[in-house]
Amino acid sequence: MSSQAITIEDPKTEETSEAVYEHPYIVRLCHWVNTVALFVMIGSGLQIFRAFPSFGAKIPEKVLINWPKSLALGGWLGGALQWHLTFMWIYIATGILYVGYQIFSGNYKQVLFTHRDIPGVWPMVRHYFFFGPKPSQHEAYNSLQKHAYTTAIALGILSVLTGFAIWKPVQFSWLAWMMGGFHWARLWHFLIMWAILAFVFGHLIMVALHGWNNFMSMLTGWKKDPDYTSE
Amino acid sequence: MSSGWRTLAHLPGAVTLKRNMNSPIDARKFKGKTRRELLKLTPALALGGFVIPQLQKPLLKAGLGFSDWASSKLFREHHLAPTFADSDVAPLNKFYVNTYDVDDPGVDLASWTLSVTGAVQKPGEYTLAQIQALPKLTQNTRHVCVEGWDVIGNFGGARLSDFLNMIGADTSARFLYLECADDYYESLDMATALHPQSLLCYEMSDKPLTREHGAPLRLRMPTKIGYKQAKYLTGLKTTNVLQKRGYWEDQGYSDYYAL
Numbered sequence: 001m002s003s004q005a006i007t008i009e010d011p012k013t014e015e016t017s018e019a020v021y022e023h024p025y026i027v028r029l030c031h032w033v034n035t036v037a038l039f040v041m042i043g044s045g046l047q048i049f050r051a052f053p054s055f056g057a058k059i060p061e062k063v064l065i066n067w068p069k070s071l072a073l074g075g076w077l078g079g080a081l082q083w084h085l086t087f088m089w090i091y092i093a094t095g096i097l098y099v100g101y102q103i104f105s106g107n108y109k110q111v112l113f114t115h116r117d118i119p120g121v122w123p124m125v126r127h128y129f130f131f132g133p134k135p136s137q138h139e140a141y142n143s144l145q146k147h148a149y150t151t152a153i154a155l156g157i158l159s160v161l162t163g164f165a166i167w168k169p170v171q172f173s174w175l176a177w178m179m180g181g182f183h184w185a186r187l188w189h190f191l192i193m194w195a196i197l198a199f200v201f202g203h204l205i206m207v208a209l210h211g212w213n214n215f216m217s218m219l220t221g222w223k224k225d226p227d228y229t230s231e
Numbered sequence: 232m233s234s235g236w237r238t239l240a241h242l243p244g245a246v247t248l249k250r251n252m253n254s255p256i257d258a259r260k261f262k263g264k265t266r267r268e269l270l271k272l273t274p275a276l277a278l279g280g281f282v283i284p285q286l287q288k289p290l291l292k293a294g295l296g297f298s299d300w301a302s303s304k305l306f307r308e309h310h311l312a313p314t315f316a317d318s319d320v321a322p323l324n325k326f327y328v329n330t331y332d333v334d335d336p337g338v339d340l341a342s343w344t345l346s347v348t349g350a351v352q353k354p355g356e357y358t359l360a361q362i363q364a365l366p367k368l369t370q371n372t373r374h375v376c377v378e379g380w381d382v383i384g385n386f387g388g389a390r391l392s393d394f395l396n397m398i399g400a401d402t403s404a405r406f407l408y409l410e411c412a413d414d415y416y417e418s419l420d421m422a423t424a425l426h427p428q429s430l431l432c433y434e435m436s437d438k439p440l441t442r443e444h445g446a447p448l449r450l451r452m453p454t455k456i457g458y459k460q461a462k463y464l465t466g467l468k469t470t471n472v473l474q475k476r477g478y479w480e481d482q483g484y485s486d487y488y489a490l
Contacts, residue, residue, distance in 0.1 A: 009255035032275050052379035058327040078483040086294020170312040170490040171305045220265035
């Protein structure tokens with residue numbers, strides 16, 4: 001991989017350790033800004049959902065979930081729409097900047113799941129869930145991580161497309177049509193939010209398991225004592 | 232030169248680690264390097280402005296304004312909203328009624344007129360018969376409520392553009408301002424008013440508008456969100472300056488909300 005390892009030496013003890021530059025600046029900036037935007041979108045989205053917590057007809061209205069107001073953002077429908085229609089641009093901008101940067105810098109190879117990663121999936125699943133041996137790792141992300149991150153990016157793109165289908169069912173009528181109509185677009189938008197939350201849940205567990213150096217790498221770019229060999 | 236990795240690699244049975252060819256850097260130098268990288272993220276803290284009470288309102292207003300601007304750029308004058316088959320139309324008893332205060336503001340239908348003011352050549356009082364004398368357009372379109380529900384209705388009426396032509400409206404004016412019998416009020420951008428599907432609607436499902444649906448005359452634009460479809464119209468003004476933008480808009484909803 002392109003990540004370049006360096007050796008750090010403590011001048012007093014002469015002990016050495018290694019560090020790898022894993023996350024370029026744009027990736028880190030987009031990660032954190034998008035994290036904030038994502039939670040604002042989810043919180044305000046749930047407040048918007050509270051105005052009509054259903055996916056069928058208005059008459060008769062079948063209430064699906066009485067989502068608690070304390071777990072929503074914006075206070076009322078109009079307030080939530082202000083948050084949603086403001087932060088969607090931040091969400092989209094960081095998404096475009098991230099994807100564009102990854103493509104043009106070639107850094108996408110770090111996270112993009114391809115056919116070459118398929119054989120590596122099962123050994124990782126066995127390791128994580130069935131106490132199998134840890135497969136040796138030669139790059140920042142293993143096959144399962146690449147799968148998770150690639151899926152998360154795809155879900156992010158789908159969340160925007162389904163959102164536009166609801167916001168602009170006339171100008172983007174073809175988008176709503178592709179999703180099975182306006183009702184389906186609204187349901188997809190809702191389901192994709194839960195899928196993203198499921199990713200976030202798994203992501204946070206893995207970050208906690210992998211410890212401080214791993215967490216700090218998304219802030220400073222540098223991962224100390226990586227558990228894979230550098231090339 | 233006494234890199235730990237090289238020593239490790241010489242141990243029998245050790246995992247082969249690729250030796251790093253760079254000379255080692257000082258731990259303090261590395262600390263400074265990571266600190267600088269961390270500081271580069273400080274622009275992200277600008278988002279904190281949204282939690283400062285004095286800044287939150289203007290920031291969200293600007294965000295909504297940007298959305299409205301983008302929305303107006305996405306609007307296409309000749310792009311038609313989807314229309315639907317008669318079998319998709321909801322019967323009137325399945326068409327939900329949202330009102331501002333009362334379902335029936337008690338309009339005297341016999342003496343009703345629409346007051347036209349503003350930048351028009353022929354201001355004055357217009358009767359329903361005059362509006363009904365204009366070519367009639369009937370279409371099945373989707374009514375979308377800001378709350379998230381929608382319903383397909385059958386709407387009949389005169390094109391708003393034909394009416395504006397009849398009253399000699401200055402179509403270079405920016406807005407229409409609408410007044411209603413129930414004190415609701417609305418504004419509409421001229422581009423949407425001139426859209427071929429924008430109606431002064433007096434019929435739903437081939438019958439005169441019922442009172443709860445806005446008798447005798449309402450707005451019906453399939454390119455706009457529900458709260459812009461003002462009912463029980465009493466006044467229409469062509470203007471460049473809006474004192475008020477609409478009942479819900481003045482509470483904080485989008486001014487332009489186009490579908």
